[in-house]
């Protein structure tokens with residue numbers, strides 16, 4: 001029984017770093033001619049109403065995307081343009097999920113495989129993506145789905161792995177899945193989102209990646225308060241085969257995002273190399 005619903009959390013600071021990095025990965029991948037396949041192992045419902053009962057419960061978006069003034073982040077123009085697309089009347093009533101960012105950035109020749117296991121969210125996602133023949137929505141385990149999908153026919157892919165970490169095994173499953181997918185398709189670009197609730201879990205996950213055969217791995221993290229001070233204190237993206245432009249693009253912007261999103265000046269941004277090329 002799946003109880004996690006992303007509609008309670010959409011647009012929070014964890015989504016901001018996730019979708020800023022995803023936007024950059026997709027932008028870079030679609031600069032070149034050959035078709036790409038986008039694989040979203042945990043796709044969610046697609047688009048989120050920030051005035052809904054779920055989102056209104058904690059209004060997490062107010063401490064996330066709601067704090068960002070686009071004029072202060074000119075380099076995030078693409079990210080904001082996707083938010084604009086789901087808010088045609090202006091304002092911020094809706095927040096796009098990862099499939100919507102992909103829908104906006106993929107070209108006609110690209111395609112997307114979206115896995116979502118929650119039946120209600122999968123139905124909503126299917127309705128949201130209906131009519132866009134580039135995308136296939138599957139009510140299927142995204143960890144297993146990814147292994148079946150790689151290598152893609154185009155031999156180029158951007159993969160987002162964004163589980164809810166509702167069950168603690170997810171911390172192990174993500175590393176095993178990355179290692180299995182990498183073995184079958186070592187040239188893909190993979191992005192793994194993680195929350196920092198207990199730092200030791202993330203340290204363990206990173207240690208397991210280091211022990212694996214996976215090469216060329218970097219991590220970007222955005223924190224809003226010190227570790228161990230309650231709830232999700234930071235969130236990050238671990239990227240395999242990151243484009244060479246990513247570091248120069250992300251480092252300055254994450255530092256400024258941390259200043260805006262951090263609580264009581266405790267925000268921080270970090271980047272490190274987990275495994276060399």
Ligand code: SAM
Pocket residue numbers: 002004005006018041042043044045046096097098099115116117118121140141142143162163164
């Ligand atoms: N990627 C989405 C976005 O950025 O908008 C958010 C995804 S949310 C963090 C995680 C989603 O994974 C939830 O909608 C949950 O129902 C779904 N889920 C949980 N376990 C899954 C599994 N094994 N395979 C596919 N989806 C799963």
